[in-house]
Amino acid sequence: MRDVYIVGVGMTKVGRHMSLSLRDLASEAALKAIEDAGGERPEAIVVGNMLSSLVEQENLAALIADHSGLRGISGFKVEGACGSGGAAIVAGYSLIASGLFNKVLVVGVEKLLERPTPDTTRGLAYAADADYELIYGISFAGLNALIMRYYMDKYGISREEMSWWAVMMHENGYQNPFAQLRKKVTLEEAMNSPVIADPIRLYDSCPLSDGAAALMLASKDYKSLNDTPVKISGVGNALDSPDLSSRFELDSLYASRLSALRAFKMAKKDVKDVDVAEIHDAYSIIAALSIEEIGFAEKGKAPKMWAEGRFRPGDKPVLNPSGGLKSRGHPVGATGVYQASEITMQLRGDFPGLQVGGEVGLTQNVGGVGSNITTLILTR
Amino acid sequence: MRDVYIVGVGMTKVGRHMSLSLRDLASEAALKAIEDAGGERPEAIVVGNMLSSLVEQENLAALIADHSGLRGISGFKVEGACGSGGAAIVAGYSLIASGLFNKVLVVGVEKLLERPTPDTTRGLAYAADADYELIYGISFAGLNALIMRYYMDKYGISREEMSWWAVMMHENGYQNPFAQLRKKVTLEEAMNSPVIADPIRLYDSCPLSDGAAALMLASKDYKSLNDTPVKISGVGNALDSPDLSSRFELDSLYASRLSALRAFKMAKKDVKDVDVAEIHDAYSIIAALSIEEIGFAEKGKAPKMWAEGRFRPGDKPVLNPSGGLKSRGHPVGATGVYQASEITMQLRGDFPGLQVGGEVGLTQNVGGVGSNITTLILTR
Numbered sequence: 001m002r003d004v005y006i007v008g009v010g011m012t013k014v015g016r017h018m019s020l021s022l023r024d025l026a027s028e029a030a031l032k033a034i035e036d037a038g039g040e041r042p043e044a045i046v047v048g049n050m051l052s053s054l055v056e057q058e059n060l061a062a063l064i065a066d067h068s069g070l071r072g073i074s075g076f077k078v079e080g081a082c083g084s085g086g087a088a089i090v091a092g093y094s095l096i097a098s099g100l101f102n103k104v105l106v107v108g109v110e111k112l113l114e115r116p117t118p119d120t121t122r123g124l125a126y127a128a129d130a131d132y133e134l135i136y137g138i139s140f141a142g143l144n145a146l147i148m149r150y151y152m153d154k155y156g157i158s159r160e161e162m163s164w165w166a167v168m169m170h171e172n173g174y175q176n177p178f179a180q181l182r183k184k185v186t187l188e189e190a191m192n193s194p195v196i197a198d199p200i201r202l203y204d205s206c207p208l209s210d211g212a213a214a215l216m217l218a219s220k221d222y223k224s225l226n227d228t229p230v231k232i233s234g235v236g237n238a239l240d241s242p243d244l245s246s247r248f249e250l251d252s253l254y255a256s257r258l259s260a261l262r263a264f265k266m267a268k269k270d271v272k273d274v275d276v277a278e279i280h281d282a283y284s285i286i287a288a289l290s291i292e293e294i295g296f297a298e299k300g301k302a303p304k305m306w307a308e309g310r311f312r313p314g315d316k317p318v319l320n321p322s323g324g325l326k327s328r329g330h331p332v333g334a335t336g337v338y339q340a341s342e343i344t345m346q347l348r349g350d351f352p353g354l355q356v357g358g359e360v361g362l363t364q365n366v367g368g369v370g371s372n373i374t375t376l377i378l379t380r
Numbered sequence: 381m382r383d384v385y386i387v388g389v390g391m392t393k394v395g396r397h398m399s400l401s402l403r404d405l406a407s408e409a410a411l412k413a414i415e416d417a418g419g420e421r422p423e424a425i426v427v428g429n430m431l432s433s434l435v436e437q438e439n440l441a442a443l444i445a446d447h448s449g450l451r452g453i454s455g456f457k458v459e460g461a462c463g464s465g466g467a468a469i470v471a472g473y474s475l476i477a478s479g480l481f482n483k484v485l486v487v488g489v490e491k492l493l494e495r496p497t498p499d500t501t502r503g504l505a506y507a508a509d510a511d512y513e514l515i516y517g518i519s520f521a522g523l524n525a526l527i528m529r530y531y532m533d534k535y536g537i538s539r540e541e542m543s544w545w546a547v548m549m550h551e552n553g554y555q556n557p558f559a560q561l562r563k564k565v566t567l568e569e570a571m572n573s574p575v576i577a578d579p580i581r582l583y584d585s586c587p588l589s590d591g592a593a594a595l596m597l598a599s600k601d602y603k604s605l606n607d608t609p610v611k612i613s614g615v616g617n618a619l620d621s622p623d624l625s626s627r628f629e630l631d632s633l634y635a636s637r638l639s640a641l642r643a644f645k646m647a648k649k650d651v652k653d654v655d656v657a658e659i660h661d662a663y664s665i666i667a668a669l670s671i672e673e674i675g676f677a678e679k680g681k682a683p684k685m686w687a688e689g690r691f692r693p694g695d696k697p698v699l700n701p702s703g704g705l706k707s708r709g710h711p712v713g714a715t716g717v718y719q720a721s722e723i724t725m726q727l728r729g730d731f732p733g734l735q736v737g738g739e740v741g742l743t744q745n746v747g748g749v750g751s752n753i754t755t756l757i758l759t760r
Contacts, residue, residue: 001479021511045619053433056514058506059461059622062751066621072638074617076467076752077459081439087456091471097478099381100615126438131401134436235480237454239425241446242439258452371442372456 004096006378007226008037008216009341014180014329016113017210022055023067025212026109029334030068033105033214037225042216043101045075048088048108049333051123054115064107074101081127082282083367084108085213085336086374090237092217102219108337109212120208124332127368129243141205141283143244143369145197148285151251152199155300157288159199163190164307165284166203166326173323176353178338180209180329203326204284211331213338228348230361234267234377236260242371253286253370256293260364260375267377271295274317274377275358276346278339280366281324290364291319294375313356321346321354336365340376347380384476386758387606388417388596389721394560394709396493397590402435403447405592406489409714410448413485413594417605422596423481425455428468428488429713431503434495444487454481461507462662463747464488465593465716466754470617472597482599488717489592500588504712507748509623521585521663523624523749525577528665531631532579535680537668539579543570544687545664546583546706553703556733558718560589560709583706584664591711593718608728610741614647614757616640622751633666633750636673640744640755647757651675654697654757655738656726658719660746661704670744671699674755693736701726701734716745720756727760 010032012025020028026047034040045068047060057063061075080087085108092106112120125133125140133143151157167187173179185203193202216225223229238258241247248254264270271294279294281287284303291302296317305311311319322328322342325335343361345351361378390412392405400408406427414420425448427440437443441455460467465488472486492500505513505520513523531537547567553559565583573582596605603609618638621627628634644650651674659674661667664683671682676697685691691699702708702722705715723741725731741758 023511044617050438051433053431053503053506055510056502056506057510058430058459059508059748059751061460061467062619062622062748063509065619066623066626066751071619071621072634073619074470074639074642075460075619076464076471076617078471079438079457079459080441080455084456087441090454091456091458091474094471094474094478094480097480098474099477100474122436123433126433126436128439129443130435130437131403237424237456239442239445239451239453239455241451242442243446246446254452259454262454368439368442371439371446 001097002099003220004093004232005218005223005229006215006344007218007223007229008033009344010036010214011178011338011341012212013178014209014211014331022052022057022109022111023063025210026064026107027068029212029214030105030107033216037216040103040225042073042103042105044073044095045105045107046088046092047077048085048337049077049110050079050081050084051110051332054119054123055111080372081367082332083336083365083372083374084333086365087237087372089336089340090235090374093232093235096217096219102222104217105214106217106337107214108334110331110333111210112208113210132243141197141200144283144285145200147250148199151285154251157303159191161303161307162284163187165287166190168306169320169324169326172321172354173327176323176328179323179327180207181327200283206282206325206330209329209331211329211334213334213341215337215340230344230347231379232376233379234263236262236375238373240371242368244369253289253293255370255373256290259373260294263375263377269360269377273360274362275360276318276356277362278320278322278342279364281326282330286366294364318356321356336374339363339365343378347378381477382479383600384473384612385598385603385609386595386724387598387603387609388413389724390416390594391558391718391721392592393558394589394591394711402432402437402489402491403443406444406487407448409592409594410485410487413596417596420483420605422453422483422485424453424475424484426468426472426486427457428465428717429457429490430459430461430464431490431712434499434503435491460752461747462712463716463745463752463754464713466745467617467752469716469720470615470754473612473615476597476599482602484597485594486597486717487594488714490711490713491590492588493590512623521577521580524663524665525580527630528579531665534631537683539571541683541687542664543567545667546570548686549700549704549706552701552734553707556703556708559703559707560587561707580663586662586705586710589709589711591709591714593714593721595717595720610724610727611759612756613759614643616642616755618753620751622748624749633669633673635750635753636670639753640674643755643757649740649757653740654742655740656698656736657742658700658702658722659744661706662710666746674744698736701736716754719743719745723758727758
């Protein structure tokens with residue numbers, strides 16, 4: 001297998017972009033990544049996106065390649081619900097590792113704020129099981145709430161312990177110029193914020209976001225396109241049932257564990273080696289489950305650890321220096337690409353927000369309620 | 381680059397499947413392909429699909445893996461408009477060629493007949509450019525009609541010459557047990573069929589279809605899973621602008637030519653080597669342009685050639701022994717996978733319809749009006 005390097009990153013600010021269309025947003029990130037890779041033209045593009053159907057547009061690889069001045073290259077879109085970005089990186093990785101291409105652009109893009117919120121909320125639920133879950137009228141937040149209730153009861157987790165996650169994320173994201181919600185939040189604000197789907201409150205939940213991020217991937221022959229190439233040392237993806245009622249356990253993210261094990265094995269690294277990670281905290285409960293399945297905490301212990309001040313700068317690992325999905329935001333199909341861009345910059349030492357550095361980084365991008373999960377191990 | 385083989389194929393009948401959901405259809409094809417590969421479990425799944433958003437379901441890799449008894453494997457969905465199936469094969473190919481996996485299942489699936497026809501017609505137009513084309517109210521057939529009119533005028537092609545394509549396709553497809561429209565059509569019927577978007581008539585156009593097809597791909601170590609493995613010798617994909625107004629030439633399929641050149645170069649084969657091919661005749665005009673860009677005919681000559689009886693059994697190449705999109709049908713995201721399944725069976729000698737055989741086969745799957753095109757060269 002040929003080694004694959006990240007030689008360029010590009011991000012747009014996450015937020016509401018009324019004056020930029022989907023292709024504008026995607027091209028802004030794409031051209032930044034190309035510029036970061038010395039202006040080199042990619043041979044292929046992989047687009048991570050879940051919900052462009054909301055704006056009546058598919059065929060995104062052709063659309064974005066053309067708008068970015070790349071007509072004639074190869075490419076396609078990859079979808080894996082909220083894990084589309086991570087899955088797109090797996091596809092881009094394999095296009096280079098195979099020898100088919102030497103330079104591949106991976107672009108994650110999502111535009112959730114163009115349509116009325118009820119349409120977007122309904123669209124996000126396409127990540128769940130339409131025939132066996134949505135038919136009962138449950139929302140995506142509702143599905144996550146079922147797990148959060150069960151988990152808090154089972155392990156005796158308090159409201160206060162859960163809410164410390166949001167406080168910490170906003171402390172980190174406050175420093176990130178690309179973050180959507182750049183403001184600090186107090187424990188009281190988080191604990192007393194409006195209920196979305198009990199026990200999920202506003203600050204347990206990520207915002208709806210527009211945004212795009214891009215990575216230039218390259219083979220060993222082209223790693224010098226950037227002075228500080230970062231190696232993709234491990235790639236792991238795993239699928240689980242979208243339908244919660246058929247899961248092995250309601251409070252386990254089987255695919256998180258599997259994908260992390262696969263990535264660690266390939267990278268010949270251990271969970272203890274990780275200095276910095278970006279994990280997928282769409283809801284605080286998903287942060288807790290991911291932390292535990294990856295192995296950063298024992299089962300049922302993650303909220304107690306973060307309430308005690310763990311995972312902050314100075315600790316190992318530092319989690320979500322970007323502010324995570326809570327503060328940076330969650331432009332669904334772009335999120336996995338944001339995570340990889342952020343960790344690349346952490347390892348290079350040029351992340352413009354909370355810069356913590358390190359030698360070994362991890363990203364985990366979660367699609368659905370844990371049904372399509374990608375873990376990456378990045379190394380200097 | 382590691383060699384990749386097709387060691388299993390599976391297809392459902394194309395048509396209207398009111399009693400099978402999207403996951404049922406996909407799993408039927410998936411399990412047939414797995415059975416054809418000796419019951420071997422794949423390590424990853426790539427799903428080709430364009431329009432599952434019409435039935436409010438994304439996250440198809442997780443959904444179909446779970447329904448097929450494959451929970452825990454890796455995977456994602458690939459989209460490239462009507463070329464989604466071909467692009468999914470490119471992704472599956474690279475997952476094996478890279479060394480990430482040894483056994484990958486590629487499943488193409490589409491369910492277009494579940495929703496009212498106006499919704500489906502609108503959905504198909506997501507393959508075009510929403511901001512610069514659809515905003516004017518043009519349909520996907522309308523875009524193809526613009527090219528057909530221009531092409532017929534430019535090269536002096538008659539209505540009769542164009543219509544011979546449909547007659548030939550229905551002669552072939554009449555013999556295919558998986559075809560949607562298993563009936564012969566006379567020249568008079570084709571020429572006088574209702575106008576869809578002038579000059580496109582009913583028999584110039586493929587039907588709306590439900591269907592699924594699957595391939596088991598394997599590395600060299602696993603090629604013995606099937607007694608007659610078929611090698612994927614060449615893979616070529618190319619993107620063009622979705623927006624027709626910005627094309628280099630209205631009657632050229634730039635991406636068809638590029639993708640074919642790339643596939644031939646990789647396979648070290650020439651257009652003259654091709655014994656049998658499945659091309660993407662969504663409209664007769666697209667058949668003509670593809671035939672010319674691949675190099676089976678000179679520019680402006682394809683309809684005259686097929687009207688004179690070329691491309692039929694006994695000729696080299698034989699085109700679309702399946703009946704093509706016209707008769708076999710066009711379950712959009714599945715079509716590229718049907719084509720590869722059909723050519724695999726032609727080379728193996730077990731296609732249950734018009735069996736013509738050969739040593740070298742080609743498939744070309746066209747997304748949008750030529751904006752995402754994949755060409756494969758398959759060899760015994």
